[in-house]
Amino acid sequence: MSVLALDAVRIRNDVDGREIVRGVSFTLEPGGVVGIVGESGSGKTITCRAALGILPEHFTIASGRIDLDGHDVATLTPKQWTGLRGSTISAVFQDPASYLNPSLTVGSQVAEVVRVKLGLRRKAARLHAIELLSSVRLGKAVFDQYPHELSGGMLQRSLIAAAIAAEPKVLIADEATTALDVTVQAEILDLLADLRDTTGLALVVVSHDLAVVAQFCDEVLVMREGEVVEQGPVEKILYHPEHEYTQLLIAEHESYGLERYLVPS
Ligand SMILES: Nc1ncnc2c1ncn2[C@@H]1O[C@H](COP(=O)(O)OP(=O)(O)OP(=O)(O)O)[C@@H](O)[C@H]1O
Numbered sequence: 001m002s003v004l005a006l007d008a009v010r011i012r013n014d015v016d017g018r019e020i021v022r023g024v025s026f027t028l029e030p031g032g033v034v035g036i037v038g039e040s041g042s043g044k045t046i047t048c049r050a051a052l053g054i055l056p057e058h059f060t061i062a063s064g065r066i067d068l069d070g071h072d073v074a075t076l077t078p079k080q081w082t083g084l085r086g087s088t089i090s091a092v093f094q095d096p097a098s099y100l101n102p103s104l105t106v107g108s109q110v111a112e113v114v115r116v117k118l119g120l121r122r123k124a125a126r127l128h129a130i131e132l133l134s135s136v137r138l139g140k141a142v143f144d145q146y147p148h149e150l151s152g153g154m155l156q157r158s159l160i161a162a163a164i165a166a167e168p169k170v171l172i173a174d175e176a177t178t179a180l181d182v183t184v185q186a187e188i189l190d191l192l193a194d195l196r197d198t199t200g201l202a203l204v205v206v207s208h209d210l211a212v213v214a215q216f217c218d219e220v221l222v223m224r225e226g227e228v229v230e231q232g233p234v235e236k237i238l239y240h241p242e243h244e245y246t247q248l249l250i251a252e253h254e255s256y257g258l259e260r261y262l263v264p265s
């Protein structure tokens with residue numbers, strides 16, 4: 001059974017009536033990885049926010065359906081959403097530092113998520129947070145460090161630890177590695193792939209970077225101005241793109257070495 005399915009989802013900004021997303025569909029099975037690429041403002045993040053139940057104010061799902069682990073999200077109350085967020089679907093975004101309180105230790109913030117989401121007492125939450133940090137390959141010392149003492153890659157790992165605390169079935173990584181240097185980016189992707197393999201975590205990976213998508217995703221959606229211009233298996237889309245816009249994206253990337261990741265088929 002799918003853990004996340006979007007069917008012809010359209011999202012409208014009710015302030016001006018403009019449709020920001022016009023018909024996105026995909027199905028994510030456990031352990032599956034869907035990529036979303038496309039130019040800035042094409043609706044990638046808004047699509048993710050709809051799946052997370054955190055659309056900006058005045059944005060609504062105009063038509064179509066989002067099914068999250070068997071729940072039609074249109075029928076969910078805010079309380080039910082709170083229950084599902086974290087424990088069924090979770091997310092990490094760009095700029096990890098902005099999601100952490102600079103005056104609290106990283107460990108205490110991860111432990112707080114654990115305490116709230118898993119209903120653990122403080123001491124148990126602390127122990128579990130240390131385990132989570134270790135699962136994202138962060139040592140025990142990180143627990144007592146403050147955000148400014150950690151690198152961007154370590155901060156993103158801490159946020160991934162918090163995001164997977166309640167063992168969600170779906171993790172959305174929206175430009176989660178964009179601000180990181182290439183080596184650290186590779187480490188984070190490796191970590192996500194590991195989580196997918198060991199826990200069956202399904203992933204939605206939003207990235208400007210086609211190389212990330214080529215390495216990591218099974219299926220990819222190419223978005224432009226709220227529309228999906230092309231969609232299919234990664235090898236097909238990145239190696240035999242049919243749409244002009246996809247061809248353009250790939251041509252732009254080729255100068256950055258995308259061809260290293262593409263295996264002729
Ligand atoms: N909070 C908001 N309020 C009003 N409009 C918004 C808001 N967030 C996004 N939009 C608009 O919705 C459209 C899609 O934005 P979205 O953030 O989904 O793009 P994106 O594909 O994620 O772009 P990027 O690659 O830059 O992250 C844009 O026109 C944007 O201006």
Ligand SMILES: [Mg+2]
Nearest residue numbers: 044045046174
């Ligand atoms: Mg975005």
